[in-house]
Amino acid sequence: MVTKMKELSLEELVSLCKRRGIIFPNSEIYGSYAGFFDWGPIGVELRKNIVDYWWDFFVRSRDDVFGMYGSIIMHPKVWEASGHVERFIDWLVECKSCHSRFKAEEVLEAAGIKVSDYSPENHQRLIIENNVKCPVCGGELSEIRKFNLMLETYIGAVKSEENIAYLRPETAQGMFVNFKLFTVYARNQLPFGIAQIGKVFRNEISPRNFIFRCREFEIAEIEYFIDPEKENDCPFFKEVEGITVKIWTKEMQKNDQEPKEMSIGDAYNEGVFSNQWHAYWVGKSLEWLMDIGLNIEHLRAREHLETELSHYSIQTFDIEYYFPFLGWKEIEGIANRTNYDLRRHAEFSGEKLYITMDGKKIMPHVIEPSWGVERVVLAVLTEAYSKAEDRVVLKLVPKIAPYKVGVYPLLRREPFIQKAREVYNMLKRRFACFLDISGSIGRRYARADEIGVPFGITIDHQTLEDNTVTIRFRDSKEQIRVRIGELVEELNKLLS
Ligand code: GAP
Numbered sequence: 001m002v003t004k005m006k007e008l009s010l011e012e013l014v015s016l017c018k019r020r021g022i023i024f025p026n027s028e029i030y031g032s033y034a035g036f037f038d039w040g041p042i043g044v045e046l047r048k049n050i051v052d053y054w055w056d057f058f059v060r061s062r063d064d065v066f067g068m069y070g071s072i073i074m075h076p077k078v079w080e081a082s083g084h085v086e087r088f089i090d091w092l093v094e095c096k097s098c099h100s101r102f103k104a105e106e107v108l109e110a111a112g113i114k115v116s117d118y119s120p121e122n123h124q125r126l127i128i129e130n131n132v133k134c135p136v137c138g139g140e141l142s143e144i145r146k147f148n149l150m151l152e153t154y155i156g157a158v159k160s161e162e163n164i165a166y167l168r169p170e171t172a173q174g175m176f177v178n179f180k181l182f183t184v185y186a187r188n189q190l191p192f193g194i195a196q197i198g199k200v201f202r203n204e205i206s207p208r209n210f211i212f213r214c215r216e217f218e219i220a221e222i223e224y225f226i227d228p229e230k231e232n233d234c235p236f237f238k239e240v241e242g243i244t245v246k247i248w249t250k251e252m253q254k255n256d257q258e259p260k261e262m263s264i265g266d267a268y269n270e271g272v273f274s275n276q277w278h279a280y281w282v283g284k285s286l287e288w289l290m291d292i293g294l295n296i297e298h299l300r301a302r303e304h305l306e307t308e309l310s311h312y313s314i315q316t317f318d319i320e321y322y323f324p325f326l327g328w329k330e331i332e333g334i335a336n337r338t339n340y341d342l343r344r345h346a347e348f349s350g351e352k353l354y355i356t357m358d359g360k361k362i363m364p365h366v367i368e369p370s371w372g373v374e375r376v377v378l379a380v381l382t383e384a385y386s387k388a389e390d391r392v393v394l395k396l397v398p399k400i401a402p403y404k405v406g407v408y409p410l411l412r413r414e415p416f417i418q419k420a421r422e423v424y425n426m427l428k429r430r431f432a433c434f435l436d437i438s439g440s441i442g443r444r445y446a447r448a449d450e451i452g453v454p455f456g457i458t459i460d461h462q463t464l465e466d467n468t469v470t471i472r473f474r475d476s477k478e479q480i481r482v483r484i485g486e487l488v489e490e491l492n493k494l495l496s
């Protein structure tokens with residue numbers, strides 16, 4: 001059950017994002033380009049704060065995860081070995097009249113038909129049996145066919161078949177092909193992880209729902225290498241076993257049962273996860289998502305059905321977020337990729353991709369948590385969006401808010417402005433901070449609330465007498481009075 005069913009349309013969110021410089025459609029003066037977006041000054045800071053916190057949480061604060069930054073274009077053989085050339089596909093249908101193209105799954109969804117078997121045969125059967133027509137013009141639909149999602153380019157001066165290269169659709173492969181180099185950093189010990197954040201590209205048939213489905217987006221992912229003989233020996237499991245979340249196994253889905261609220265520890269003991277490390281990464285992911293402000297009530301872990309699994313995975317859990325305008329949708333996937341990728345790269349490259357531990361050669365298995373940055377940002381904005389007296393207040397947690405502090409003179413005249421400047425100059429090197437002297441104080445608070453600034457400092461009449469200012473709290477609207485000399489300490493306390 002979703003406890004807080006907030007009223008929010010996608011249009012309201014898109015309008016806020018455009019109005020306040022968060023996210024814009026790309027190339028808008030040319031009518032925009034579907035599936036591509038630009039980020040404005042507020043969006044860029046929000047995104048950076050989320051991504052930086054991800055890096056702090058999963059890389060800097062751990063001894064077992066190493067960062068990397070790989071190139072977008074890799075040797076084309078990588079994508080043959082990984083299986084993407086053959087199997088990174090969607091099932092496409094085309095309208096025979098207007099030639100619009102759709103994902104088969106989406107025309108069925110648009111026709112109100114529930115898909116619980118993701119095989120191509122089932123899509124085709126459902127379209128025929130339900131006489132599903134083109135959602136745009138009502139025309140006849142073609143048979144479904146494969147559509148590879150990788151975007152191609154040519155490398156070198158000749159644009160020929162032999163020179164085709166791919167823009168990476170996932171960052172994971174950069175970590176697999178560099179596995180050998182990383183074993184040195186890991187001092188030839190398992191487990192260890194490699195983490196990477198970077199741009200990926202997918203030629204989505206129908207990009208839609210704002211930044212939910214893009215053609216260019218960012219992925220934050222970890223390939224965590226474990227000893228297959230120790231896949232249930234996770235020394236960190238205590239950290240996550242108490243986290244309780246709705247879990248929807250494939251059996252529950254097949255039997256039309258509702259998701260069940262369970263602790264990660266109980267779910268692991270009941271055999272829900274492929275191994276303990278898999279359970280751990282589901283829990284750790286939830287911990288991070290809660291830290292950036294998502295309510296656990298709006299999150300659930302849904303297991304993929306067999307027909308839905310990626311070609312490399314034996315078990316995947318999606319972390320889904322409840323978007324009021326879309327329903328439950330995936331924002332992160334946590335897959336057990338076994339040794340599929342290392343095995344395939346070893347076969348295709350001839351390299352020996354194993355680690356030698358205590359005299360034993362081990363090809364590790366991999367648990368992969370993979371977050372879509374755009375989808376996480378969309379979830380964060382959705383969660384934070386609220387209204388007070390018909391005004392938007394973005395209740396972002398302070399650690400990811402684009403600005404932490406706004407400084408305002410009560411009146412737009414001296415000596416208030418001069419004093420506000422002094423306070424601003426004192427704070428600006430320490431906190432993401434701005435000075436706003438335009439419009440009435442009420443308008444300034446409203447503007448700051450809309451972009452989620454958690455604290456406002458006001459310079460008023462009393463400031464001129466006793467060097468104190470007020471700190472206004474965005475969410476409660478409460479104010480406290482603080483000496484200017486103690487402001488930095490007080491803000492640090494509030495922000496931590
Ligand atoms: N390496 C594993 C992998 O790429 P994925 O489920 O295909 O897994 C990871 O993608 C995450 O990327 C998803 O959980 C989702 O959040 C995000 N994602 C996938 N396709 C997307 C798209 N077209 N636009 C925005 N985000 C997307």
